[in-house]
Amino acid sequence: MSKHSPIGIFDSGVGGTSIWKEIHSLLPLEHTIYLADSTNAPYGEKPKEEIVALSVKNTEKLLDMGAKIIVVACNTATTNAIKHLRSTYRVPFIGIEPAIKPAALNTRTKCIGILATKGTLSSALFAETSSLYSRDIKVIEVVGKGLVQEIEKGGKDSPKVEKMLRELLDPMIKGGIDHLVLGCSHYPYLIPTLKKMLPPEVSIIDSGMAVAKQTRLVLQSMDLLANTKEAAPEFYTNGSPSVLRSLLSPIADSFKIETLDF
Numbered sequence: 001m002s003k004h005s006p007i008g009i010f011d012s013g014v015g016g017t018s019i020w021k022e023i024h025s026l027l028p029l030e031h032t033i034y035l036a037d038s039t040n041a042p043y044g045e046k047p048k049e050e051i052v053a054l055s056v057k058n059t060e061k062l063l064d065m066g067a068k069i070i071v072v073a074c075n076t077a078t079t080n081a082i083k084h085l086r087s088t089y090r091v092p093f094i095g096i097e098p099a100i101k102p103a104a105l106n107t108r109t110k111c112i113g114i115l116a117t118k119g120t121l122s123s124a125l126f127a128e129t130s131s132l133y134s135r136d137i138k139v140i141e142v143v144g145k146g147l148v149q150e151i152e153k154g155g156k157d158s159p160k161v162e163k164m165l166r167e168l169l170d171p172m173i174k175g176g177i178d179h180l181v182l183g184c185s186h187y188p189y190l191i192p193t194l195k196k197m198l199p200p201e202v203s204i205i206d207s208g209m210a211v212a213k214q215t216r217l218v219l220q221s222m223d224l225l226a227n228t229k230e231a232a233p234e235f236y237t238n239g240s241p242s243v244l245r246s247l248l249s250p251i252a253d254s255f256k257i258e259t260l261d262f
Contacts, residue, residue, distance in 0.1 A: 001224070002224075003224050003227060004228075004230040004231075005066050005068035005224075006030075006031040006032060006066060006067055006231070007023065007030050007031070007032045007068065007069055007215065008032075008059075008062030008063075008065065008068075008069070009023070009035070009062075009071040009073050010034070010036075010059070010062060010072065010077075011035075011036060011073040011074040012040060012042055012043035012054070012076065012148070013037060013038040013041035013042070013148065013151075013152045013186065013239070014038060014186070014243050014244050014247055015074075015148065015151060015186025015188075015189070016074060017034065017036075017244070017247050018073075018185050018186070018206070019071065019073035019185050019207075019208050019211050019212070020034050020233075022208035022209050022211065022212040023215055024233065025212070026209075026212040026213065026216055027212070027215065027216055027225070029225075029226040029227065029228060029229050029230075030226045031232075032233045033062060033233075033235075034233065034236065035260075035262065036235065036237035036238070036239065037057075038152055038237050038239025038243075039238040040054055041148055041152050042076075042148035043076040043119055044076045044116075044119035044143075044184070045118055045119065046119065048080045048123075051076060051081055052084050054077070055080075055081035055082075055085060056081075057262065059089060063089070063091065067091060068091070069091060069092045069093075069094065069218060069219060069224070070085075070091055070094070071093075071094045071096075071215060072085070072094065073096060073185050074096065074185055075096055075097060075116060075117065075120040075184050075185065075207075076117050076119035076184075078096050079119070079120050079123035079126050082095040082125075083125075092222070094211060094214050096185060096207050096211050097183075098114055098116055098126065098129075098181045098183035098207070099181055099205045099207045100112075100114065100130055100133050100134060100139075102179075102205055103181050103205055104134050104137055106179065106203070108178055109178045110136065110137045111139075111175055111176045111177050112134075112140070112178070112180070113139075113141075113142065113175070113179070113180045114139060114140070114141045114142070114180075115142050115144050115168065115169075115172075115181070115182055115183060115184070116141070116142075116143065116182075116184055117144060117183070117184050118143045118145070120184065121141050121143060126183075140172050140177060142169075142172060144184060144187065146164055147161065147164060147165075147184070147186065147187065148184065148186050151186045152186075152239070152243060153243070154242070154243045156190060157193065161190070161193065162197075165194065165197060166197060169194075169197055173202075177202060178201055179202065179203045179204075179205055180194065180202055180204050180205065181205050182204065182206040185207075188206045188208060191206075232255055232256060233255050233256070234255070234256045235248070235257045235258070236257075236258055236259070236260040236262070237257075237258075237260065238259070238260060238262055239259075240259075241257050241258065
């Protein structure tokens with residue numbers, strides 16, 4: 001493994017590109033390989049055993065491609081499978097969890113909202129993190145049912161998604177939240193719409209930059225940070241590349257975006 005081996009990133013579809021953007025911005029010299037497992041999206045409604053199996057499949061594909069570190073850019077895969085991955089493979093893993101801690105520490109109304117998938121909200125790891133930081137505050141958890149599927153179809157700005165979000169946000173707004181935690185890597189693509197719907201005093205929190213900083217920290221500790229630019233980012237999907245290309249626009253033309261069976 002060398003400094004110029006790639007950073008591998010996988011998600012249950014295209015949403016993890018929101019994490020990739022933060023990593024690429026912070027670590028522009030790094031060669032990155034992104035796997036969009038769109039065929040199996042969303043992971044959030046699958047049983048834990050299947051989530052683990054899919055995470056293993058994606059991990060082994062990235063290891064075959066020479067990954068020096070793997071970013072699990074999926075909240076559901078992190079909360080359900082990362083312990084198994086870390087105990088099975090020698091490569092370091094970076095996970096992503098809903099950013100409950102900053103929301104809980106900074107809330108003024110003592111009420112925060114978490115929008116996530118069923119698989120994340122029902123996981124043991126999420127329950128452990130939530131209980132650690134939310135003892136003295138009210139947490140309104142809402143399953144973003146159907147949102148991932150619409151984003152995977154390219155409908156992040158559609159009237160249908162707007163209607164879905166209004167219904168999902170209603171109990172949070174009525175409950176008086178002042179922080180909204182996005183617990184799915186697809187959801188940052190909804191921030192422009194969310195900002196139009198939420199009261200101006202509500203802060204929206206996602207985990208993208210925290211994941212990028214942790215990736216840099218781990219690579220530094222292992223002396224594996226790239227020091228020259230060796231290769232352009234690569235993106236592979238087992239679904240349609242058109243949505244992936246649209247989310248990466250206008251920089252998509254300079255990247256390799258291909259369909260791959262995995």
